[in-house]
Amino acid sequence: MFRICLLALLALIVTGSSIAAKTTIEWWQFWTDQSVKPTIRAIVDDFEKANPDIKVKLTDLTWANGHEKIVIALASGAGPDVLELGSDWIAQFAATGHLRDLSEHLSLDSNQYQGHGMSTYEGRLYAKPWILGTRVMFANRDLLTRAGHDPEFAPATLDQFKEAAFKITALDKDIYGWGSNTAEKHRLYKKYLPFFWSEGAQIFTDDKRYCVLSSDKAIKALTLYKELHDSCGYVANQRGIEDAFLDGKIGFIISGDWLLKRIELEQRDINLVSTLFPGLRFPGRSFQGGEFLAVNAASDQAEAAVKLIDFITSPEAQVRFCRANRSANPSSKQAQQDDYFQSNLHLQTFIKQMSMVKHPPVDPDWVYIETAIEDAVEEALFGSGLPAEALRQARHKIAALKQK
Amino acid sequence: MVTSSRTGINLLRYVGLGLILVVMSYPLLWMFRVSIMDVAGSVAGSGWLAGGFTLGNYIDLITQAGLGRNLFNSALVGLSVTLGNIVFCFMTGYSLARFRMLSNKLLFVTVIVVLMIPAHIIIIPLYVLMMKTGLYDSYWALILPFLVNPIGIFLIKQYVETIPPSMEEAARMDGASDLRILFTIVMPLCRPALAVLAIQVFFTNWNSFLFPFILTSSDDLRTLPVALAMMQGHQAVDWPHLMAGSAIAVLPVLLVFIILQRQIVSGITAGAVKQ
Amino acid sequence: MRLSRSSSLVLSLPWLVTFILFWLFPLLYSLIMGFSDYRLLATDFNWIGWDNYRELLADDNFLSALKNTFVFVLGTIPVTTVIALALALLVSRSFRGRGLFRAGFFLPSVTSMVVIALIFTNLYQRGGYIALLARFAGLSPPEHGFLFDRATALYSIMAMDVWMSVGYYMLIFLAGLKAIPDELYEAAELNGAGWWRRFWSITLPLLRPVALFIIVINSIKSFQVFVEIFVMTKGKFDTATAVYFIYEQGLQTQFRFGYASAAAYLLFVIIAVFSILQFVLLRRRRALW
Structure with a gap:
């Protein structure tokens, strides 16, 4: 209450008003890269053409600090009408009532999209899946062959994967079986x-x-994981691992579609294999996340906002975006059938992997849980902790939080 | 004999200084080198000679990414804030020196509080304030909060106290008004201290990221550091363009320094060291 | 001359208005919220008195962040000060090309920290230039890169910080050197004092106020080290500092704004005590302030 009083007092001291035209909606989005931004702009222009009564104000956020800006804006009761959100942020904003419940609207065509599991909080839908993201396993065919595998080989099980990684590591002093991430936050x-x-x-x-x-x-x-890290890991940040992989020093890495984009843009020459993540039996389960579009609960232009979201997530617009960004994971099932994805073997691996994925629990405290898990992995890999003990400590932390 | 040993010492000095210069400027030379590389994205492992040469990255930034506008915004905000500080810090510093309305201790406390509370804590209430006052997403949001800063006031106050008040008194006898005395007699005397103030304020503002990023959202208002941050993509950094942008941000600063070097050094002498 | 009360007030008005509006309000707001369990985005909160402060003093993450901050401050400041002084001595006398050296030394300090941190992330990586240099010198650099090793990460960031800030403080030292009257040196030379003697008994004592000024300003800045950590390690490998902790608590993991505010004020008290100590020292010397 006191906080509100302070604000009210302030509002009394300084009278001001924000003027907003009735039909203008604002969209905060993250794609600022010169290869994609023009496409985003063009899609929005088309939307405005199709809906002459709505004008869209497009605002760019940075990947490094955008989340803060959203948090600060929503906490102040402000913010745009339409928000691009990472899948792991939806629950925290939904739980505190900052996102509009879109269940009624989204359930109409939910079977045409993948990824609704990530935007469902306590049975209600809060965001529409847009561009999803998953990781597949990439391998260097030349190294696999040198290690004695036949040209068709790709590991189906974790055991096969481990064996292959060890064999590659044994090839040479500067060759590593597995690209292992250092303690990089959120990675x-x-x-x-x-x-x-x-x-x-x-x-x-x-x-x-x-x-x-x-x-x-x-x-x-x-x-x-620790065994791979210790015995055959090339340890660096994601960027460093990818560099070394493209230089032919690493046998296996896990990466996303951006690696394909990089190979294309930088014209890298590598004998690339992409395969579904291995499991106890083939295939295993990979990680899924993605970008979603949601409506700010404080927006008084919800109708127009939803229209914009539908337009951006339409199969045509998704294909357009994916072609520009070389994204492999449109949420629209119809878009996934497009020639663009069918024409390329590696893109197909991503499309297939999308049905073999799991996502983190949709939990308002996910970032805390994530930190606890990440700390445990860090402790096991870089500290003195044993895997069992590190995980136990993380479990205690999470359990203590849940009890509160 | 004497001259040859002199030359030897001189040579040694240049070699030593040259080595230090290499260490000090290596990262920035690398920045300039990458900024003219003709490669997409990755620069890892490429040496100084690999990667080709092009001015295309700079041209892209100006023509496609609209960096010209960002430069203009940074310059506009930077100059306004600097000008504001020169005028207002001077006025306040002067009045504090000549009329002890507030005690030194109080001023000192405001200096350290403003300096010491992290921006992340300040920015949330500040954001609310900007929304409520309608200043959000305007140049004002980037200028007003930084128009007067306590360190600047402190600097000026210290300096004015070293100036004997006799000249002002004489002018007053001649019937000059307070404002006239202030701006035509005292201000020119404070030029060295004002120079230091201007340099510090401008450089700090030039590289400021968090406040412009949070307090504005329009493309039209984007400053250079925010535009540079936008060049870091989702999973990749576009090094050549980012480095070209950074070079564009550094060049004006470098030019100003080379041109004003003497004044900067003597300004700091006069401003910060005098008792 | 004495100004009248009213014109003094008028002159101070721009400052008073902007300070009260844009700074005092946010400062008081966060000070007050430090006594609540307010979380950003939450709709309500409770007043919990000193609980946040009590929790902080028992929070291992906060204490280790404080420890890292102190390592950072106490480690960088002497090194920065000494190197800055040495550089200033090297380029204080007039010689051909002096401007180039001064500009070269100064430039890093006015370049954007984000850009510098990105460049150094590259230089510090495994197989990067600094690792090559270390190998050349017969040392064995950390296998995964300087920033990804608990033994070297914080020190590597500190080294970058020293590299970045020496140029600025060199400039202030240069100014201080310029203020020393030449006659003192001439007199000493007549008395047969060598370079070392002159440095020790003239330069150093007379530079004391400047040095203390540099130390105060630099410690206030260093206590707040954040951007480097944010860009380079995100607090991993034992590099989380106090402001990074505040950022994470307030804006990242759980949005505990109340808790983060309390941490900010606790840090403020620590820095203030530190600064007042230095301030007292300064005043005793009747030097700068």
Whole structure:
């Protein structure tokens, strides 16, 4: 209450008003890169042409600080009408009532889109999936062949993968079997979770009441991950791993569609294999995230906002965006059938992987949970902790939070 | 003998200084080098000679990315804030020196509070304030909060206290008004301190990222550091363009320094060191 | 001359208005919220008195962030000050090309920190130039890169910070050197004092106020180290500093604005005590302030 009083007092001291034209809606988005921004602009222009009564104000955010800006704006009761949100942010904004409940509208065509699981919080839909993201396994065919595999080989199980990674490491002093991420925030856990899920482990029990982060399966996954890291890992940040992979020094890495974009733009010459993430049985489960579009609960232009979201996520607009950004994961199932994705073997791997994925729990405290998991992996890889002990500590942290 | 040993010492000095210069400027030379590389994205592992040469990155920035507008915004905001500080810090500093309305201690406390509370804590209430006053997403949001800064006031106050008040008194006898005395007699005397102030304020403002990023959203208002941040993509950094942009941001500063070097050094002497 | 109360007030008005409006309000707001459990985005909150402060003093993450901050401050400041002084001595006398050296030394300090941090991330990576240099010197650089090793990460960032800021402080030292009257040196030379003697008994004592000024300003700045950490390591590998902690608590993991504000004020008290100590020292010398 006091906070509101302070603000009210302030409003009394300084009288001001924001003037907004009735039909203008604002959209905050992250794609500022010169290869995509013109396409975003063009899609919005087409929307304005199709809806002459609506004008769209396009605002760019940076990947590094955009989240802060959204948090600050929403916390102040301000912000745009339409927001681009990363999948891991939806729950925290939905739980505090800052996103408009779009269930009625989105359930109409929800079977035409993938990814609704990530925007469903307590049974309600808060955002429409736009461009999803998953990771697949990439390998260097030349190194696989040198290690004695036949030209068709791709690892189907984690055991085969581990064996192949070890064989490649044994090839030479400067050759590594596996590109292993250093403790990079918001990245390291995305690398561990596919192992975790593929071993059949879970963060919470199905009824979401208990944290089971330190189950035997989870420990097994982290032990394997650590073994790969210690014995055949080229350890660097994501960028460094990709550089070394493209230079032919690494056998296997996990990466997203941006790697394909890089290979194309930089005209890199590499004998590339892409394959679904291996599991206990083929295939395993990879990580899924993505970009979503949501409506600010404080917006008084919800109708126009939803129209814009529908336009941007339409199959045609998604294909257009994906072609410009070389994105491999449109949320629209119709878009996935487009020639663009069917024409390229690696893009197809991504499309296939999309149905073999898991996503983190939709939880308002996810960022805290993520930090706990990431700290545990960091401790196991770079500290003195054993995998079991590190996971147990993370579980305690998460359990303590949930009890509050 | 004497001259040859002199030359030897001189040579040694240049070699030593040259080595230090290499260490000090290596990263920035690398920045300029990458900014004229003719490659897309990655620069890892490319040496000084690899990567080709092009001015295309600079041209792209000006023609496609609209960096000219960002430069203009940075210059406009930077100059306004600098000018504001020169006038207002001078006025306040002067009045504090000549009329002890506030005690030194209070001023000192405001200096350190403003300096010491992290921007991330300030920015949330400031954002609310900007929304409520309708200043959000305008040049005003980038100028007004920074128009007067306590360190500047402090600097001026210290300086004015070293100037004997006799000249002002004489002018007053002749019937000059307070404002006239202030701007035509005292201000020119404070030029060195004002120079330091201007340089510090301008450089700080030139590189400021967080406030412009949070307090504006229109493309038209984007300043250079924000535009540079936008060049870092989702999973990749477009090095050649980012470095070209950074070089564009550094060049004016470098020019100003080379031209004003003597004045800057003597300004700091006069402003910061005098008792 | 004495100004009248009213004209003094008028002259101070721009400052008073902008300070009260844009700074005092946010400062008081966060000071007050430091006594609440307010989280950004939440709709309500409770007043919890000193609980945030109590929790902070028992929070391992905060304490280790404080420790890292102190390592940063106490480690960089002497090194920066000494190198800045050495550079200033090297380029204080007039010689051909002096301007080039001064500009070269000064330039890093006015370049954007974000850009510098990105460049150094590259230089510090495995196989990067600094690793090559270390190998050349017969050292073995950390296998995964300087920033991804607990033993070297914080020190690498500190080294970058020193590199970046020496030029600015060199300039201030230069100014201080210029203010020393030449007659003192001439007199000393007549008395047969060598270079070292002159440096020790004239230059150094007379530079003391400047040095203290530099130390105060630099410590206030260094206590707030954030951007480097944010760009280079995000607090991993034992590099989280106090302001990084505040940022993470307030704007990243749980949006605990109340808690983060309390941390900010606790840090403020620490810096203030530190600065007042230096301030007292300064005043005792009747030098700068």
